Amino acid sequence: MPGLLRGVARTAVVAGTATAVSNRVSRRQQGRWAAQQGYDAPAAQPAYQAAPPAAPPPPAAPDMTSKIEQLKQLGDLKEQGVLTQAEFEEQKRVILGS
The missing domain is CATH 1.10.10 (Arc Repressor Mutant, subunit A)
Structure with a gap:
């Protein structure tokens, strides 16, 4: 059983790393293409809409x-x-x- 868990864990780490690298490469490539075309690449949108920050209390x-x-x-x-x-x-x- 420990060998199976170790294998599953290793696979998860490899898959997570591959996904992170792939995403970074995609973002860099989009940035390069945008620079070649003369406009900025759109900023990455968060998966959720964060609530706007609360206004600071009056002094x-x-x-x-x-x-x-x-x-x-x-x-x-x-x-x-x-x-x-x-x-x-x-x-x-x-x-x-x-």
Whole structure:
């Protein structure tokens, strides 16, 4: 019995490998023919239609403490002379979302 199973397993492996190689050769040949004719080969279609990816959840609104921290850092940069008054106002408007 083990000899029979081994033979069946070997046959399955050989058949699977042959199928994979044959498919790859076919795809490569289609690509070559398409290149010679001047257009792209159609992409391989999956055997099933996958569901479209779910939309990402909307970004969580930052809480007020993080906005306050950002405004403090912005104020420190303005005091150090890194930001001008106009840049400070623009960034403040962005942080506050208005």
